[in-house]
Amino acid sequence: MVERQFNTKLKQVQTDWGGEFRSLSSFFQSLGILHRLSCPHTSEQNGVVERRHRHVVETGLTLLAQSHVPPHFWQFAYDTAVYLINRMPSRSNSSLSPFQHLSKHPPDYSFLRVFGSQCFPHLRPYNAHKMEFRSTPCVFLGYSSQHHGYRCLDPETDRIYIARHVCFNELCFPFKSLQPSHKPGLPPSLDPYTSVYPTPPLLDDLLDQTPPVTSPQPPHPDVPANTAAVIPDPPSPPSSPPPTLHTYHRRHKQPASVQPPNTTATIAPPSESTAPSNTQSVQHTRPSNLRQNPKKTTPYNISSFVSSTTDPDTEPATFTIANNFPQWRHAMAEEYSALMRNGTWSLVPRVPGSNVVDRKWVYKIKRDQQGHIQRYKARLCAKGFRQQQGIDYSDTFSPVVKATTIRLVLSLAVTQQWPLRQLDIQNAFLHGDLQETVYLQQPPGFVDPAKPDHVCLLHKSLYGLKQAPRAWFHQLSTTLHKLGFQGSKTDPSLFVYSSGGTLLYMLVYVDDIVLTGNNPQVIDTVVQQLGHSFPVQDMGRLSYFLGVEVLQKGPDILLSQQKYILELLQKAGLTDSKPLSSPISTSANLALGDSPPFDNPARYRQVVGALQYATLSRPDISYAVNKVCQFMHFPTTNHWSTVKRILRYLKGTISYGLLVQQNSSPVLHAYADATFNTLTAFTDADWAGCPDDRRSTGGYAIYLGTNLVSWSARKQKTVSRSSTESEYKALADAVAELTWLQTLLQELHVPIQTVPTLWCDNLGATYLSANPVFHARTKHVEVDFHFVREKVAKRQLSVQFISTDDQIADVFTKPLPSQRFPNLRSKLRVASRP
Structure with missing residues (x-):
């Protein structure tokens, strides 16, 4: 089957010491296949299939228990369990199901039904008289392996019909209401009016299933094609054989020459050596850690395993591997010492009934922007997903600085030639005080030998705890307030110090801090004061922040993500691809289902999500990334081709980044004010550009002076009835962002010298922003968009017309x-690195 269906030659087969496998040795030897056997009573040597067998048994028993189907129908439950497991997404296959991984197309989940539920197969074509009922209540017993149909058991006659057209009542389980005396037991008798051979399945049915394993059968004479067929049952234990299968097929006008039924592979009953009958047998045959972590039984590339266990420069996945290298042992000891110095926990006896959170070591190699190793970092992390809300955590929200705020502050610092200082708080999450009672298991490798059964009562937060980010931010903001900083109301992760002509800005992203201001001596004092409260690492001049390189270009800086984009190209396998001059084709008209489904949706989502982060410094790809983001739920091959085009464009412009200049740019002199404290916006929209829902796409670009600080490319939330309406909605979105930026600049003590100007290329939207014109065509526009008129009337902004060119x-x-x-890319301030 493997050779015929998947064009792959078998090289070796691993089995246990069962007698049914020993006789196959000569057969394997004749084909040149290596037959490997596990040692007697050593099931762990065949752990993958043993664990898979247990998975099938447990799933089958669950189906029986949930539907109240009698145990002697175990064969159908296990058969259904295999059918379902093969169609369940698996993390080892990049979230693809085994079925999709082999067949290269996703399974049809609409075909699935609830096992043991009530069903009504369509029997009219096979009734002998027109007064007979068109259907009869049956019980669904899974899916036929030879037909694209359902198995339906009639409890009254003990017959099993295989039918394609079936109605289901998935909330009713007939065996739940039947008395034991009425439940089917022994195998029913054969129907004397049916043939013992089935008719050939239709071609479309064959295409919907994996072809079964076949064995040669003797020829059979012709039988009429309009008769139902009985499929002989595979052998089963004498005490509980399953009922006989009766199938019904569509009638054909001409008799068909029918071949004997193929013998299909069936699930054998669990043997005494493999099927667990009690807890003790489970522990003897399969280690408990296989149940807790299915990844341990998942096959993986042996070269990756060898690399992770022999190369200290590879981040280890487990404590066992890391403990083999002095670099990682030193990193763990350093982290443990920091925890002890910080008074993170105290050992206490385990409280009966308390929730004790598990823990693990996480290893990370920190590298600089060139990829060189800076340090080996080990973190003790709590498994916060095992916390219980209301018991050991409550509120969890913690803010991080917005990307627009970062670009705005950098623009102010560059134009005024302020120094940019970078700080890193070591072990930041360990400094937050916990308000809840949280118990943690002792860390691996550092269990107190005098108190091995004690647990850690946490006093400080720890990485992995749900409330850890919130506790750390509260501790940091409290310290900064004592130093005279005030938190921003528009962006809580921005702190401003203003006293006696001294003005400082601080950007906080968890434990990464950027500090700038007009007084270098006060900046040094702030760094020293922070060092008294937390272990602060002074990184010097800002050079690498949140994966973005900050490159000096004379008095200017360039924000570049070259290293990040290069890693993305490597993950996508496009490092040797041919570069393109634009991120999206002018003929691109992406739509739902515009081509066959992409065979790896998880990979699509990973790459597109990474591209979203690349837009932090690359506004030129914002529109293309926004388009491919709209198909995360069902990507097609056409969508994936567009994603690859974006990556190929990035490959050709990998050295480009966002330029922040001290002096004004000549390319914007006609429309943007050269002074650093003026705001200028450009807004635009298409009309009904989405072929699926006919919504429009709006966008804007906002400059502080001539430096781009904010932009957006987003599909509008509602359908527009005209191009004027879609342009007006885009104008309203830009005004909302401008209003937020004005408030932010006020908190930064930056006066706005002139009224912000918005440039729009639609005359109707321009007139509508200043006057209530076109009432008949705009009376349906939602009221909240008309706040633009209020801003214009109060002379808080100005809307001007600009040509489309x-x-x-x-x-x-x-x-x-x-x-x-x-040309437009250069006006977005996207330029090449020095």
């Missing part, structure tokens, strides 16, 4: 030709 936001709403795209 000069509209910078065009790059966020539609694919552009290769001749125009580079």
